[in-house]
Amino acid sequence: MYQNQAISGSPSFTLANLLRGRLAEQILTILLEHHGYRVSRVGIEKLVPEVKYLGRDQYLSLGLPDQLRTIPDLLIVDPGIEWARLFEVKFRRSFDRKTANELFAKLTDQREYWPESWAVIVRGQAPDPARFHQDYFRVIPPEQTWLLQSPRGIDIPTDECQAMELWWEQLPWLNTVFRFRDFERYGDERDARGWNFLADADSITQLIREL
Secondary structure (H helix, E strand, O other), X not given: OOOOOOOOOOHHHOHHHHHHHHHHHHHHHHHHHHOOOEEEEOOHHHHOHHHHHOOHHHHHHOOXXXXXXXXXXXXXXXXXXXXXXXXXXXXXXXXXXXXXXXXXXXXXHHHOOOOOOEEEEEEXXXXXXXXXXXXXXXXXXXXXXXXXXXXXXXXXXXXXXXXXXXHHHHOOOHHHOOOHHHHHHHHHHHHHHHHHHHXXXXXXXXXXXXX
C-alpha cells in the first residue's frame, strides 16, 4: 500500500526503511513459496510501478480510487488451493506505542475497502532471548484491528517496555492463518510438512534481526 514515501521527511520513510520493508515482504514470500503456497504481489506499487517514484502531491494528483490506493500487498493461496486471501505486510524496526497507533490507523483505513484482508506484522527488534518466529512475526486477522488499540488484561505492567512486550505477545501467531491443514494434500506427510514450515519460520529470524 502506497505510503507517500518519496518526499515525506519522516524517518520512517527513509530509503533504508523502505528497503527493510521490501526485504521483509520478500523473506515472507520465499518462506511461503518454499512450502507450496502461491504468492502474487498485487499492491499498488505492483499494479502501478510508477508511484514508487512520485512524491505525495504528485501521487495524490493521480486521483486513484481509494480501493486501488489501499489494495493489500500480497495475494496468497494455500498449497491445496482451498483458500485465497489478501495480506498486507508491515515491517517496523520495533513495536512501540507509536507504531501500534500508526498500524491501527493504516489498517483501519485499508479495511474500510478490504474488510477481509489480513496483515502480517514484522518487527526487527525483540528482547533477548528471541529465536522463534513468533518473536518477530504476528498477524492481525480481519475484523480484529482492535488488537492494535491496547494490551488486554487487568495486570498491565507500568513499565512501558514490558507493557509493549505483553501487547506483542497477545497478538495472534502465524499459525492462526498458515495451518497444518493447509498441507492436507500431502496425505501422511501433512504434519511433517507443517512442522517443517514452522521450523523454517524460526530459522529466518536472524535475517529479520539484521534488517
